[in-house]
Amino acid sequence: MEVVVRADREGDSARLILAGPFDLPHAVTTAQEIANIEASLAGCRAVELDLAGVDDIDGAGAVQLAGLVDRVEAQGSTTQVLDEHNPKAARLIALYRQRRTVTPPVVPRPYPILARLGSVAGQLPRTLASALDFVGHSAAAAGPALTAPHTVNWRALPHLVQQVGADGLPVASGANLLVGLIIGFLGVSQLGRFGATVYVPELVVVAHFRELGPLVTAIVIAGRSGAGLASEIATMKVSEEIDALRAMGFDPVRWLVVPRCVALVLALPVLTWVGDLLALLGGMVATTSLTDMSTRGYVMATAHAITATGLLAGLIKTPFLALAIGLIACGQGLATQGGAAAVGARTTTAVVLSIFSVIVISALFTLLFALIGL
């Protein structure tokens, strides 16, 4: 059965004859019927709604008829809902009319790009201040963490080291192995043009030990563990676990951030060192498979190229990279406000900032080593 909305007009009064199903499946048709008939009610002083033909009505139909009655009355007409034949429909219409609140429409303000830039720039000092505040708070927490070890969750440390280190070993190792392979292939193809493939082992050692090993490992750990730590702490924040820690007298920075940063500082150098070894393997596979250099020759050349300075120049920066990842991930987690969406947003920010900061710190170390002649 189809929805029928008909107006029988007599002078300045009209009777709206309603028939058919006024329910959600017919809501679009009902809206069209109402829109068609509304114009013909202009100038009416009295409008009656005859609900006798309404054979099914639900909230959607009642809302539409309530809206019609409200609009007719807003134009100065009086309305009457004839309810004797369909009290349920009349009751529903009355219910939705009674509950209706007039909320002023929100006009979206124009927000041009310059205003957005200004807004971001305006927030920058506060963001910077809170980041420095968090770093300061974390540094201040390190001392008491040693003098009052019970205020730090040291029991979580072995599990965290396993999470960051052992569980991250396959992906970090795989990435380093492939990078070693890539350097080997590049070295063979480029140095081979000058007949200098004998220097490929040294290239792999220098490039990977000093720069790429720590960088690649830190980026992998920033993506993997940084995201994990940020989302874990962010979830704790939105589920009020952080508030519970505070209420019990714990400092969340000392209890949560310190062990996570310590775990990263312990695990990252080891992962980097293992990664360095695998990169050498990758370089060896590439070189020995593409040139006539023997495995023994490659190993000898590599051993000759490895120096304590080169190895330490790479490993010495890993604790700083680990600290950056830990502080950014935990800081973003603790700054979370809101619900599930905020957890995702903070985790994304943590990963992006961690990776960017890892690259910046590596670049600064390279600059420093160049300046001091290392």
Added chain:
Amino acid sequence: MAQSRPHIVVEDLRIGWGTRVLMEHVTFDVERGTTFTILGGSGSGKSTLLRHLIGLERPLAGSIDIDGIGVPHRYEGVPRFGVLFQSGALFGSMSLEENLALPLTTWTSIRGSLMRELVEAKLDLVGLGPFARHLPGEISGGMKKRAGIARAMMLEPELLFFDEPSAGLDPITAYELDQLILTLSRDLGITIVVVTHELPSIFLVADACIVLDKAAKGIVARGDPRTLRDQSNIPFVHGFFTRSSPAAAASHGVR
């Protein structure tokens, strides 16, 4: 006639995981247009039973029919019932009006001004009209539950399930929510199944109830909650309705 048949028919339901049986021999009907409450102490399986009724879990045995159709078929098209979860379960990244519009955009061709009109009407119905553009994180727990009810009603279901609607709310907010349940039941004719253990809510809204007991692994009483409160001689049921220990009830002659 279909209208005279019970809205929900549960027969000999057995619920559990693997070999562990949480409850068994669960049989009850819910009449159309009534408010039915599932009662019981903490851990008695009230919410688990609700999850089975709405098809989120499968029973070990027995059947659940809604409108004569088995529950596992519920999710094969437009959902014919609405559910209010304990927390409201609103999507945090969407405003209230976006949360409410979601079922309409998914299951109907309603768009534009008509959709806004229907969303605003439902928000007005639960008293949240002025908060349409707020995010769930910006409103109180009671408001979230009311918004959850409004969203559950967007597809005009004839059946609503509420999981602990009053839990964690202050008495006034809980009373307002109970009044809303009464409005939905009496004015809109919706069948409502409520899981709760809030006594004031039970006596205000419930037409009928079942009482679950963890120790008995099933239903220990059924009927009008006011009658059960006044006449039940089962210590657990008497203790539940009078907020006293079953042992004390037994010592006072309730067997």
